Amino acid sequence: MIAGKQTSGDIQASGDIRVRALTKTFRSSTRRPGALGTLRSLVNPLMVTKTAVEDVTFSVAPGELLALLGPNGAGKSTTIKMLTGILVPTSGEVSVAGVVPHRERERNARNIGAVFGQRTQLWWDLPARESFAILRDIYGVPEDKYRARLEEFDELLELSTFWDTRVRHLSLGQRVRCDLAAALLHDPPVVFLDEPTIGMDVVVKEQVRGFLKYQVEERGRTVLLTTHDMTEVSRLAERVVLINDGRLVMDGTLEEIRRKFGDTWLVRATLADPEAAVSGLPGIAVVQREGPRVVFGPDGPDAPTVHQALKRVIECYEVSDIALEEADLEDVMRAAYQGAGS
Amino acid sequence: MVNALRVMWRITRLNFRAQLEYRAEFLMMIAIGAIWQVSVIVFATVLLTRFSGMGGWASADVLLIAAMRMLAHGLFVLFLGRMHALAYRVQEGVIDAYLLRPMPVHRQVQLSFFPTNAIGDLTVAVGLFAGALARSRHDWTAGQVAFLIAGVLGGMLVEAALFTAMGCAALRYPASNYWSQWLEELLGTFGSYPLNVLPKALSWLLTFGLPLAFVAYFPAGVLTGHSSTLGVPVWLAEVSPLIGLGLYLLSRLLWSWSLKHYTGVNG
Amino acid sequence: MSAVPSTWRTARITPLGELLAPPRIAGAVVQLTIQIVLVTALWRGLYSGTGGQSTAGLTREQAVSYAVLAVLATRLRELDRYSGRDTVIQHMHFGTIVYWFLRPLSPQRYYALRALGDQLYGLAWAVVGYAVCLAAGVIQPPVSGGAAAAFALSLLLGQWILYYIMLLIDQLCFWTLRNSAAMLILIFAQNLLSGVYAPLWYFPDWFVTLSSFLPFQATLNVPLSVYVGRIPLADVAPQLGLQAGWVALLALLTRLVWSRAARRVVSQGG
Numbered sequence: 001m002i003a004g005k006q007t008s009g010d011i012q013a014s015g016d017i018r019v020r021a022l023t024k025t026f027r028s029s030t031r032r033p034g035a036l037g038t039l040r041s042l043v044n045p046l047m048v049t050k051t052a053v054e055d056v057t058f059s060v061a062p063g064e065l066l067a068l069l070g071p072n073g074a075g076k077s078t079t080i081k082m083l084t085g086i087l088v089p090t091s092g093e094v095s096v097a098g099v100v101p102h103r104e105r106e107r108n109a110r111n112i113g114a115v116f117g118q119r120t121q122l123w124w125d126l127p128a129r130e131s132f133a134i135l136r137d138i139y140g141v142p143e144d145k146y147r148a149r150l151e152e153f154d155e156l157l158e159l160s161t162f163w164d165t166r167v168r169h170l171s172l173g174q175r176v177r178c179d180l181a182a183a184l185l186h187d188p189p190v191v192f193l194d195e196p197t198i199g200m201d202v203v204v205k206e207q208v209r210g211f212l213k214y215q216v217e218e219r220g221r222t223v224l225l226t227t228h229d230m231t232e233v234s235r236l237a238e239r240v241v242l243i244n245d246g247r248l249v250m251d252g253t254l255e256e257i258r259r260k261f262g263d264t265w266l267v268r269a270t271l272a273d274p275e276a277a278v279s280g281l282p283g284i285a286v287v288q289r290e291g292p293r294v295v296f297g298p299d300g301p302d303a304p305t306v307h308q309a310l311k312r313v314i315e316c317y318e319v320s321d322i323a324l325e326e327a328d329l330e331d332v333m334r335a336a337y338q339g340a341g342s
Numbered sequence: 343m344v345n346a347l348r349v350m351w352r353i354t355r356l357n358f359r360a361q362l363e364y365r366a367e368f369l370m371m372i373a374i375g376a377i378w379q380v381s382v383i384v385f386a387t388v389l390l391t392r393f394s395g396m397g398g399w400a401s402a403d404v405l406l407i408a409a410m411r412m413l414a415h416g417l418f419v420l421f422l423g424r425m426h427a428l429a430y431r432v433q434e435g436v437i438d439a440y441l442l443r444p445m446p447v448h449r450q451v452q453l454s455f456f457p458t459n460a461i462g463d464l465t466v467a468v469g470l471f472a473g474a475l476a477r478s479r480h481d482w483t484a485g486q487v488a489f490l491i492a493g494v495l496g497g498m499l500v501e502a503a504l505f506t507a508m509g510c511a512a513l514r515y516p517a518s519n520y521w522s523q524w525l526e527e528l529l530g531t532f533g534s535y536p537l538n539v540l541p542k543a544l545s546w547l548l549t550f551g552l553p554l555a556f557v558a559y560f561p562a563g564v565l566t567g568h569s570s571t572l573g574v575p576v577w578l579a580e581v582s583p584l585i586g587l588g589l590y591l592l593s594r595l596l597w598s599w600s601l602k603h604y605t606g607v608n609g
Numbered sequence: 610m611s612a613v614p615s616t617w618r619t620a621r622i623t624p625l626g627e628l629l630a631p632p633r634i635a636g637a638v639v640q641l642t643i644q645i646v647l648v649t650a651l652w653r654g655l656y657s658g659t660g661g662q663s664t665a666g667l668t669r670e671q672a673v674s675y676a677v678l679a680v681l682a683t684r685l686r687e688l689d690r691y692s693g694r695d696t697v698i699q700h701m702h703f704g705t706i707v708y709w710f711l712r713p714l715s716p717q718r719y720y721a722l723r724a725l726g727d728q729l730y731g732l733a734w735a736v737v738g739y740a741v742c743l744a745a746g747v748i749q750p751p752v753s754g755g756a757a758a759a760f761a762l763s764l765l766l767g768q769w770i771l772y773y774i775m776l777l778i779d780q781l782c783f784w785t786l787r788n789s790a791a792m793l794i795l796i797f798a799q800n801l802l803s804g805v806y807a808p809l810w811y812f813p814d815w816f817v818t819l820s821s822f823l824p825f826q827a828t829l830n831v832p833l834s835v836y837v838g839r840i841p842l843a844d845v846a847p848q849l850g851l852q853a854g855w856v857a858l859l860a861l862l863t864r865l866v867w868s869r870a871a872r873r874v875v876s877q878g879g
Contacts, residue, residue, distance in 0.1 A: 085711075086707055109711055116704065124695065125695075134618045
């Protein structure tokens with residue numbers, strides 16, 4: 001029932017995203033310190049300028065899924081808001097599917113779909129299906145295409161079990177699935193997802209990820225995904241862009257990031273002879289020693305892989321027990337956040 | 343006990359400072375409280391001049407009803423008033439959070455924010471109260487002053503009882519805000535007039551159906567010598583403050599019961 | 610892409626939400642009924658002390674009709690969008706306002722469609738209520754056919770002005786994140802000065818003159834006064850002209866504000 005790679009009939013525009021030297025600064029008012037300052041601030045507040053995003057440049061090719069990562073408050077949401085046309089950049093250029101979002105809002109709206117994590121676009125007091133019908137009218141989706149798409153979404157996300165319940169009674173997982181369907185109802189070539197699976201249970205997360213993978217691979221949509229979930233990144237993203245303190249610090253494939261920040265591993269060995277002398281080997285250093293327990297780690301740019309190191313350690317020392325630890329993506333990203341930000 | 347009071351005072355101070363963060367809002371909230379009450383006064387005065395001898399009451403006496411009601415309401419809003427928009431906050435999950443803290447939930451609800459509009463409310467209420475007393479023709483004995491204070495406090499407790507009961511509904515039904523808003527308007531509209539203006543059936547409804555009469559009409563009636571025309575036995579009107587206390591205690595019991603049966607927000 | 614038939618679903622969102630919740634409908638009926646009964650009794654009671662004389666130019670029947678029509682008009686003035694998290698301030702608070710700017714339907718048109726749907730639904734309620742009250746003798750029929758026609762026109766203009774006032778209040782959200790105080794002040798001013806609590810005619814002359822400089826009295830006091838005959842047919846034309854003037858002025862003002870507001874969407878989150 002699932003069709004192969006989409007034909008030119010479905011997606012009209014070429015859905016690429018291009019961002020160049022994007023910058024956004026905000027002005028806000030704060031209270032002056034002290035009791036007198038408080039009263040003074042009632043009529044004459046202090047204005048502070050904050051740079052949320054500075055000189056960010058990257059692009060997303062059509063049919064690519066890009067993960068936008070970074071610590072909280074790094075400027076990811078601001079960037080997405082500029083990409084969707086909600087915020088006007090202070091300077092720089094942005095183009096989504098060939099349209100400048102904040103200038104041609106209506107044209108841009110037809111090219112994009114968006115799901116913002118905890119925020120729903122569905123109407124609280126109405127069943128989800130009614131929300132779909134309203135959006136169908138607003139976007140002008142032809143009836144036959146509408147039915148076909150709903151059927152497809154239902155098959156992938158099991159919507160029909162709850163799409164007649166009023167949205168206020170849906171669980172988080174059900175609601176976000178409906179929001180995903182609502183965002184894709186008009187078949188946009190570009191999709192923005194701001195932490196879509198936050199707070200969901202594991203089963204629903206997997207279902208959503210499978211759905212997203214299908215949309216990218218089979219339907220050729222361009223997806224920009226913000227997330228904190230590293231499993232999601234490793235499952236879905238081909239490329240990763242890291243933003244920290246409003247600046248772009250890294251733009252590359254997962255492999256490149258791993259290579260730069262995360263080829264760490266540990267070999268935990270228990271020596272047969274607790275008194276035996278242990279020293280480092282070429283490319284392998286002793287990280288920790290506690291009696292018979294020794295921990296080895298990589299040393300320098302020419303360190304071997306963990307499996308090579310394992311072989312070497314066994315060759316050189318008599319061990320009664322040995323175990324490996326490979327850095328997972330979280331460790332890699334943590335190192336990247338810290339290393340790249342400084 | 344002392345510690346509890348100290349905590350309450352500190353939280354109240356913080357809430358007050360939190361209100362100052364949004365400067366325009368703070369100033370306007372005081373203003374709205376004041377404006378609202380001034381309008382009630384204007385309206386009442388207008389009606390009094392147009393319709394003299396309302397239900398057989400002299401204008402100064404009707405003004406006393408309005409003043410007692412306004413002061414009772416202002417005190418209610420200041421001390422016991424955070425019940426009003428509870429339904430919406432319940433939907434946001436605040437009760438679930440409150441249940442996990444070592445402080446009674448009711449107290450936390452009361453301390454959830456500072457009612458800036460109460461400042462305006464009370465300023466005007468006190469003004470009207472002073473004005474009404476100045477215009478009243480009676481010599482105030484100590485006993486009458488004591489009853490006046492008791493009457494105002496009793497009125498505060500009756501309003502608190504009604505809105506606490508609405509708060510209990512808010513724990514279960516998100517739409518209950520609709521009703522508590524309506525109730526507030528009803529009390530505001532009909533709480534400042536001598537109820538014998540209305541037909542007997544309706545004034546009974548507003549006495550025994552909704553205890554509106556106990557807020558200000560009965561105490562003011564007793565003080566201004568209208569005890570016999572109130573439509574209820576004199577002793578009932580004279581114990582209005584106690585009725586207020588009783589109703590409030592009942593509402594608190596209802597609150598505890600409702601809290602025990604609280605099922606949480608949709609999750 | 611935005612012909613009338615394709616957007617009726619948007620207009621009926623609030624009414625549909627209400628219709629899907631029978632308790633709310635029942636609640637509205639109960640509240641309206643109680644309100645009408647109480648208000649009728651109050652005004653009849655007040656007038657019984659005056660010995661049947663008219664006050665401020667209004668007879669007992671006129672006063673009661675006015676008061677009951679004002680109660681019915683509350684359905685036309687505002688539906689409950691708060692429990693559906695559908696007011697502008699809630700959209701700002703929850704951040705769901707972003708979606709208004711991501712659809713091919715502009716926020717202005719969307720807002721206007723929703724208001725139209727709400728008002729038509731409210732009108733249905735008001736008409737039914739009117740028929741019931743007329744039959745019960747609580748409301749007097751209009752004094753003449755001309756008065757009825759003038760009333761209809763005046764009401765239309767009044768509702769239009771009300772729409773712009775509510776729009777201005779909502780637009781305020783784009784500048785101050787918390788606007789509940791401003792809203793309360795304006796709603797209260799609206800209610801008092803439009804004559805919801807009592808016909809403005811009872812107020813001192815200076816008050817009536819003052820309020821004639823504000824648009825609020827044009828939303829309700831004028832139409833209802835035309836209906837009960839307090840404003841005679843001869844004096845209707847200038848009143849209608851004044852209402853039309855307010856419509857034009859407020860339309861221009863809200864248009865200006867929209868273009869500035871749309872640039873100021875500040876949603877929470879970083």
